[in-house]
Amino acid sequence: MKQVLQDAAVVGIGRTNYMRKSGRTPTSLAAEACRAALADAGLSPADVDGFTCFDTGSSSATASAVAHAIGVDDLGWCLNVYGGGNIVTTTVMGAVTAVTSGQAEVVVAYRVLASDTRYGKNLGVVEVPGENQFAGPHGYLVPPQWFAMFAQRHQHEYGSTGEDLGAIAIQERLHASRNPHAVGKDPITLDDYLNSRWIAEPFRLFDCCYEVDGAVAIVITTSQRAKDLPHPPVYVLGAADSNRDGGSVVQYSDMTTMFSAGTAPKLWERTGLQARDIDVACMYDCFTFTVMATFEDFGFCEKGEVGDYFRAGRATFGGDVVVNPHGGLLSEGYIHGMNHHYEAVLQLRNEAGHRQVANAQTALVTSGAGPFGGALVYGTAATL
Amino acid sequence: MSPSTQPTVLPQSLPPQPVPDADTQGFWAATASGTLAMCHCTDPTCGLWMMPPLDACRKCAAPTRFDEVSGAGTIYTFIIQRQAAVSGYLDNLPYVVGIIELDEQRGLRLPGRILDIAPEDVVCDMRVQATLESLPGGDYVVPVFRKQ
Numbered sequence: 001m002k003q004v005l006q007d008a009a010v011v012g013i014g015r016t017n018y019m020r021k022s023g024r025t026p027t028s029l030a031a032e033a034c035r036a037a038l039a040d041a042g043l044s045p046a047d048v049d050g051f052t053c054f055d056t057g058s059s060s061a062t063a064s065a066v067a068h069a070i071g072v073d074d075l076g077w078c079l080n081v082y083g084g085g086n087i088v089t090t091t092v093m094g095a096v097t098a099v100t101s102g103q104a105e106v107v108v109a110y111r112v113l114a115s116d117t118r119y120g121k122n123l124g125v126v127e128v129p130g131e132n133q134f135a136g137p138h139g140y141l142v143p144p145q146w147f148a149m150f151a152q153r154h155q156h157e158y159g160s161t162g163e164d165l166g167a168i169a170i171q172e173r174l175h176a177s178r179n180p181h182a183v184g185k186d187p188i189t190l191d192d193y194l195n196s197r198w199i200a201e202p203f204r205l206f207d208c209c210y211e212v213d214g215a216v217a218i219v220i221t222t223s224q225r226a227k228d229l230p231h232p233p234v235y236v237l238g239a240a241d242s243n244r245d246g247g248s249v250v251q252y253s254d255m256t257t258m259f260s261a262g263t264a265p266k267l268w269e270r271t272g273l274q275a276r277d278i279d280v281a282c283m284y285d286c287f288t289f290t291v292m293a294t295f296e297d298f299g300f301c302e303k304g305e306v307g308d309y310f311r312a313g314r315a316t317f318g319g320d321v322v323v324n325p326h327g328g329l330l331s332e333g334y335i336h337g338m339n340h341h342y343e344a345v346l347q348l349r350n351e352a353g354h355r356q357v358a359n360a361q362t363a364l365v366t367s368g369a370g371p372f373g374g375a376l377v378y379g380t381a382a383t384l
Numbered sequence: 385m386s387p388s389t390q391p392t393v394l395p396q397s398l399p400p401q402p403v404p405d406a407d408t409q410g411f412w413a414a415t416a417s418g419t420l421a422m423c424h425c426t427d428p429t430c431g432l433w434m435m436p437p438l439d440a441c442r443k444c445a446a447p448t449r450f451d452e453v454s455g456a457g458t459i460y461t462f463i464i465q466r467q468a469a470v471s472g473y474l475d476n477l478p479y480v481v482g483i484i485e486l487d488e489q490r491g492l493r494l495p496g497r498i499l500d501i502a503p504e505d506v507v508c509d510m511r512v513q514a515t516l517e518s519l520p521g522g523d524y525v526v527p528v529f530r531k532q
Contacts, residue, residue, distance in 0.1 A: 121469045125400045131436045133402035134411075135495040137519050137526050140481040141400060141470045145463055149483055153461040156508035201464035201478075201503075250483055250495050251435060255461055 006384055008099040009226040009233030012041025012219030013342045018183050018333035021115050022213035026061035030112035031069040033215035038070075041219040042230045043106060045070045050077035050104030054091045054336075056084050058117045066110065077104040084119075085284050086247075086259070088337040088367035089374030093239045095220045105225065110217035111338035118211050119143050120199075131248060143286060144208055146249040147369060148200040151289035153255040155202060162202060164307025165288040166193035169206040169330060171310050172285065176327025178355040184210050184331035207288045209329035216338035218345065234345045234378050237362070238271035240264075241374035252371040258290065259373035260297030260366065268299075271377050273362065275299040278377070280347045280363040281321045282340035285328040290369040295323070298364065298375075322357045337367045344378050398521045399472025407437045410450035415525040420514050421450035422492065433489040455514030455527065457486040460493060464503040472520065473497075480506055484514070484529055497528050 014036025016022075016029050030053070038044060051063040051072075067075040077098045081091045088111070095107040121142060128136030135141060154160050170193060176182035188206060196205035226233035242262030245252045254261070268274055275298055283291045292306045300321065301309045309315060315323040326332045326343040333339065344363035346352045352360075361383050366375040404412045407423075414421035423437030427446035433453075434442060441448055462482035468474045480498040485491065496514065498506055512529040519526045 123468060123471050125471055126398075127403050128400040129403035129405065132400075133404065133408060134436070136400035136470070137402055137472075137524065138481050138495055138497045138528075139399055139465060139470045139473045139479060140463075140495050145465065145469065145481070148463045149461045152463060153508060156461070198464070198466035198478075200469065201466055203463075246436075248436070250493055251491065253491055 004100050005096060005236045005238070007223050008096045008220055009223050009235050010218050010345050010378070011221050011226045011229045011231060011233055012037040012043065013217070013345050014038070014040055015181070015216045015339065015342055016214045018181065018212040018214035018335065020183070020212060024114065024213065026059045026112045026114045026116070027065055027069050029114060029213060029215040030061045030066040030110050030217070033112070033217040034066060034108050034110055035070050037108060037217035037219045040231070041221070043219065045072050047106045048072055048108055049075070050095065050098050050107030051075055052079040052081065052091055052095050052107065052109045054081040054083050054087045054111060056117070057082065059112060061112050077107065085286055085337045086368035086372040086374070088341070089239055089365070089376050090241055092218070092341060092376065093236070096236055099220055099222055106219065106221045108217055108219055110215055111336045112215035113211070113335060114213045120208060120211060131250070135250060144203050145200045147287045147289055148203040149249070150255040150258070150293065150370065151202050154289065154293065157256050158304035160292065160304055160307060162194065162204070163190065165207055165292065166190050167307045167310035168288040168291050169193055171315055172324050172328045172330045175316070175325050175355060176331035179326050179332055182327045182332040183212055184327065203287060209286050209334040210331060212333040212335070214333060214335050216335045216342050218341055232349055232381065234348045234380065235384060237273070237377040237379045237383060238267055239374060239376035240266035240270060242266070243372040245371050247372045249370050256293065256303065257297055258293040258370055259368050260294040260375065263373060263375050264298045267375050267377065273377060275321070278321050278362050278364045279360040280325060280344060280357050281323045282344050282363060282365045283323055283328070284337050284340065284366045284368055284373065285324060285330050286334070286369050288330065291323065294366055298366070317357065325352065325355045325357055340365045340367070348378055348380050397472070397474070399519065400470065401519070401521050402524055407439055411437060412524060414450050414452070415516055415527065418516060419452050420455045420516060420527050421452050422486070422488065423448050424451040433492045435492055435494065453486055453488050456532070457484040457512055457514070459483070459498070459506065459508055459510045459512055460485045461508055462498060462506050478503055482506070482512070482529060484512060494527060496526070498530070499528050500530050
């Protein structure tokens with residue numbers, strides 16, 4: 001698989017500003033990010049013959065509509081993927097596969113979120129079908145509640161604490177303070193964290209990601225074509241997904257773990273790498289606990305050690321691995337994990353400015369939380 | 385616009401109402417008649433309990449039916465909902481929601497509110513017992529849990 005993947009590379013990245021209320025439509029935001037990514041790649045919309053995106057059913061900015069919005073009249077390969085953070089790896093790998101299999105030569109993959117889509121609360125819901133019909137009637141329906149359940153069980157079994165979750169929030173916020181693009185740039189202290197209001201105990205405000213409007217796009221093309229483009233290509237060294245227990249956040253068997261308990265062994269086997277080989281870890285962080293569980297699952301440390309690991313400075317510059325140097329979804333902003341791909345590519349190009357991870361050659365990017373998700377490893381040409 | 389003659393009920397004052405389907409209607413029919421019943425494989429050598437329900441067993445494909453359960457179980461995990469996030473129970477903050485593992489089978493879980501206990505006294509692995517209660521809105525009966 002490794003050999004085939006290296007026939008494609010990420011050659012362009014683009015994004016909008018992130019803000020609380022943009023007053024803009026999803027299509028407008030997505031078009032801006034896609035144009036920016038193509039310009040960064042030294043390409044134009046006329047070069048594009050593939051488009052993909054993911055959403056959870058609420059966005060009008062379909063791949064065909066966004067391609068059209070940047071001037072593509074006859075789009076070839078087009079894939080709208082249904083899903084959230086769990087499906088980012090799958091979406092990006094769909095683009096890679098389209099290129100390596102010859103279905104398209106230049107593919108844009110994007111995610112857009114606008115003010116019409118917010119996941120933290122749902123005060124207007126009237127009826128709940130599907131599995132939610134058993135949970136919704138109890139006032140249990142939204143992601144902060146789901147993953148607070150996971151955190152509670154972890155605290156029960158492994159003695160992890162709010163202070164441990166706070167260490168993650170504090171570290172990511174400090175990283176964001178070096179990132180002009182971040183929406184949450186003001187550093188926070190442990191007192192700030194502990195005094196922030198309860199959302200769904202054991203989660204406080206600073207355990208939750210920062211929902212914003214914005215879009216991120218990346219451009220993938222053949223490695224052959226990448227040689228003539230302006231930036232050093234970034235390669236996928238391997239990818240893996242795991243969809244467990246039917247994707248149920250109620251029935252998921254071991255809530256002290258996440259999808260990553262299944263994804264990590266596959267990813268390390270496919271890449272021949274291990275946690276200690278990773279320079280930058282863009283860990284999907286819809287909530288602090290998502291980082292805690294997935295970080296353990298990927299083998300960066302033992303169960304229950306994440307708080308100490310972060311407090312000891314091992315997850316930041318000069319430590320073992322830099323976790324979310326951009327500030328993550330917690331502090332840069334919630335673009336559903338697509339911004340993790342932007343950051344990973346920026347770091348591996350050595351273009352991250354004040355937050356550049358020295359000599360970054362490999363980047364783990366995880367996506368998803370709870371029962372399902374994926375991860376891939378990006379590498380520079382030197383890692384091939 | 386003429387003023388409405390109907391009393392105004394804000395949607396968010398009621399909790400979300402279930403939408404039964406062909407696979408789940410047996411659960412709701414049972415609670416309405418005063419029984420907590422879960423989806424159960426009819427093959428005696430399999431006998432898998434399933435949640436969410438389905439008309440055929442996910443392991444052996446035999447037909448399933450809804451069989452009464454004891455309603456006894458343990459709290460696998462729980463949250464204390466302290467701010468409004470979902471419609472319903474907003475006059476009752478904070479409220480506790482648990483994921484209850486029923487005694488019938490390891491991993492067979494039901495979500496439900498945990499009542500009549502101070503939130504700070506709830507702990508994982510606490511023994512609880514289900515009872516049935518009308519869901520605000522009037523059309524459905526749901527299981528709720530109390531400390532045994």
